[in-house]
Amino acid sequence: MKTKLINWFEKRKKVHQEKMMKLGKCPDCRGYGVVIVPIHYAGSNIECYKCNGTGKFSEWEKNTQ
């Protein structure tokens, strides 16, 4: 059961990444360059560190390897 759920998550993640790759967008921030922080201390968005705030898939790929 647990393994099944992990596989489901991995599959969804992969599908999302492939979709974003086709669009040329960073999968983490969906091309926005910022990620929404669900914590009150920051109060807003922070720059996506995976793509250095560019929102580009190519930058995300570099930082993921």
Ligand SMILES: [Zn+2]
């Ligand atoms: Zn990003």
